[in-house]
Structures are given as C-alpha cells and as structure tokens.
Amino acid sequence: MFGFIKKSLKKTTDAIKTIVPKKKPFITKEELEDILLEADVEYELVELIIGEIPQEKVTREILRSKLLATFAYASYKEPEFTPPFVELIVGVNGAGKTTTIAKLTSYYKAQGNSVILGAADTFRAAAIEQLTLWAQKLDVPIVSSKQGHDPSAVAYDTISSAKAKNIDRVIIDTAGRLHTQTNLANELKKIVRICDKAHSGAPHRTLLVLDGTQGNSAIAQAKAFNEMIGIDGIIITKLDGTAKGGSVFSIAFALELPILFIGTGEQPENLTPFDKYEFVDGILDAIFEETPTTEKEKKEKVES
Ligand SMILES: Nc1nc2c(ncn2[C@@H]2O[C@H](COP(=O)(O)OP(=O)(O)OP(=O)(O)O)[C@@H](O)[C@H]2O)c(=O)[nH]1
Ligand SMILES: [Mg+2]
Numbered sequence: 001m002f003g004f005i006k007k008s009l010k011k012t013t014d015a016i017k018t019i020v021p022k023k024k025p026f027i028t029k030e031e032l033e034d035i036l037l038e039a040d041v042e043y044e045l046v047e048l049i050i051g052e053i054p055q056e057k058v059t060r061e062i063l064r065s066k067l068l069a070t071f072a073y074a075s076y077k078e079p080e081f082t083p084p085f086v087e088l089i090v091g092v093n094g095a096g097k098t099t100t101i102a103k104l105t106s107y108y109k110a111q112g113n114s115v116i117l118g119a120a121d122t123f124r125a126a127a128i129e130q131l132t133l134w135a136q137k138l139d140v141p142i143v144s145s146k147q148g149h150d151p152s153a154v155a156y157d158t159i160s161s162a163k164a165k166n167i168d169r170v171i172i173d174t175a176g177r178l179h180t181q182t183n184l185a186n187e188l189k190k191i192v193r194i195c196d197k198a199h200s201g202a203p204h205r206t207l208l209v210l211d212g213t214q215g216n217s218a219i220a221q222a223k224a225f226n227e228m229i230g231i232d233g234i235i236i237t238k239l240d241g242t243a244k245g246g247s248v249f250s251i252a253f254a255l256e257l258p259i260l261f262i263g264t265g266e267q268p269e270n271l272t273p274f275d276k277y278e279f280v281d282g283i284l285d286a287i288f289e290e291t292p293t294t295e296k297e298k299k300e301k302v303e304s
Helices: 004-008 010-017 029-038 043-051 060-069 097-110 125-138 151-164 181-198 212-229 247-255 276-287 295-303
Strands: 026-028 057-059 085-090 115-120 169-174 205-211 233-237 259-263 271-273
Touching: 004 259, 004 271, 004 276, 010 029, 010 276, 026 029, 029 043, 029 057, 043 247, 057 060, 060 276, 085 097, 085 151, 085 181, 085 212, 097 115, 097 125, 097 169, 097 233, 097 259, 097 271, 115 125, 115 151, 151 169, 151 181, 169 181, 181 212, 205 212, 212 233, 212 247, 233 247, 247 259
Parallel strands: 085 169, 085 205, 115 169, 205 233, 233 259
Antiparallel strands: 026 057, 259 271
C-alpha cells in the first residue's frame, strides 16, 4: 500500500513546484505562505501555521511538526460492537459514495470479511443499478428495492439479512440529494434510527465521502452533514485528480474528524488508509532536500 498517497499528491506537488522549482534546505515564511495557499490550505489555517513559526527560516522539521499538528484532534477509535459492523456512507451527489462502497467492499474482503450492501439511495434508479453492478462484480450480496421506496426499509432489510447469514459487515449507500436539504436531513436521521432498531448500536460508523477536487468548499458540506447526523470519519476521493491536496489539512483541522481513507482512482483497489506521516512527507519531499529520518520520527511512525 505504501506510496499510493504520495503518488496521489502528484498534482499538488506539481503546483508546489511552481513556487519552489528547486528543493531547498529551508524556505522563508513568505515562500511557505505561497506554498500552502497554492496547495489550497485554507487561509485561516495558513495564517495560524505561519503565526506559530517564530523564526524566519522554515526547516523541514519545523514544518513537519506544524503540518502533523493539524491532525491532532482527528483520531478515531473503533467502537465496541456486536457483529455485523454497520457502516452508513453519506455525502453530496457525485462525491464518490457508490464507488467508495465498491472500494471498501474489496478492501474488507481482502481482510477476510464477508460484506453485504444496502442500496438505500432509492432516489435515483441509476444509483440502485450502479451498486447492483458493483455487487455482481465483487461477488457480494445486495439488498435493494424499487426507486422511490423507503430507504430506511432497505437499511433494515440489509441488516436483518446480514444477521441471518452471519455476514461480518454491512455497507449502506445513501442519496446525496433529495428535493430539499430538510428532506435529506430527515431521511438520513430516519435511516440512522432504523439501523439502531434493526441492530442495537448501528450504524457503528457513519462515513462522509468528500470530493477532493472541491478543496476547501467541502468543509461547509462536511459541517452540514456532521450537524445532521454526526460523522465518525471522512473519506476524501479523487485526490489523484486535484492540485488541492492541501485542503486535507484544512478539512481535518476545521472538523476535528479523522480522515480514514483516501480515494486515489476509479477502480475498486484505489483506496488507501490515510497515513498522516506519508501524506505530510509527500508534501515536504516536494519542498525540501532529503534529510535522513531521525530516530524519534521512526519511533513515531511505528507507534502510529
Ligand atoms: N479519479 C477518481 N475518480 C473517482 C474517485 N472516486 C470516485 N470517482 C468518480 O467520481 C464519479 C462519481 O462517483 P460516484 O461513486 O457515482 O458518486 P456518488 O457520490 O455515489 O454520486 P451520487 O450517487 O450521484 O450521489 C464517478 O465517475 C467515479 O468513477 C477517485 O478516488 N478518483
Ligand atoms: Mg451513488
């Protein structure tokens, strides 16, 4: 899995190279400000990072600690649960929910887990078809109903089926848009309620899928979903197609939510667990000359 995050940062590091074409032992604060803004780190966070660095020369070590600190509040602890583990996937239209569900399915299967999908995006017929195709391709069962039917009933049936068949993991797709935002909020809240009815404690994890090409504009979206139903973790998709990789810092910092996975392409295998060290080093490598990893950094890496 190693190297995928760095590779997906290619467009972002290309953008950084327009500011520092040649790698340096240190940069000035002014250069740092330009680099961070170019990578689409939100302005307020840029100011905060710059303000926290007293010295004029910014070294790799200084910047590394500041960038890692943006993830400080964003840790994730797996909840206690009785199987099946139920996950609800939410996000706006086109963010990459359905594709991400295919990726998660293939990831969990590779770990030896059995998976069942719930097509609770009943708003569009095409959404049900898309998930059904993935289920066939990935050889996992799926529960669906007709377009316009109650999505929470689909969620209930999927969980019941998982219990009856002793399936390890349930992944539920949801609609990204309804006629109004209030409709969407009510529908998602109802799905959450019904999941708990079907299996106490479910959903065990509600994941928000954000389109990485939207950069910082995804923050407002994420806040809205978090207020609606409470988000446990974030998946950022399409990082491979954007120079806005720096927005990952702003998203984690603004929401204080863990980024769990990164989408790095359109195929089921293009999902990688988020590793903040690899992410930060991927950015730093574009700016600074190589320095050997210190013992302390090695230790941090092992502990993480
Ligand atoms: N390059 C790239 N494309 C992606 C990634 N994830 C999703 N996509 C593409 O983004 C488009 C939208 O993905 P979907 O999975 O259909 O998005 P959705 O959130 O389910 O959309 P709705 O069902 O309309 O709400 C598709 O063309 C995907 O192939 C990614 O990590 N990288
Ligand atoms: Mg979809």
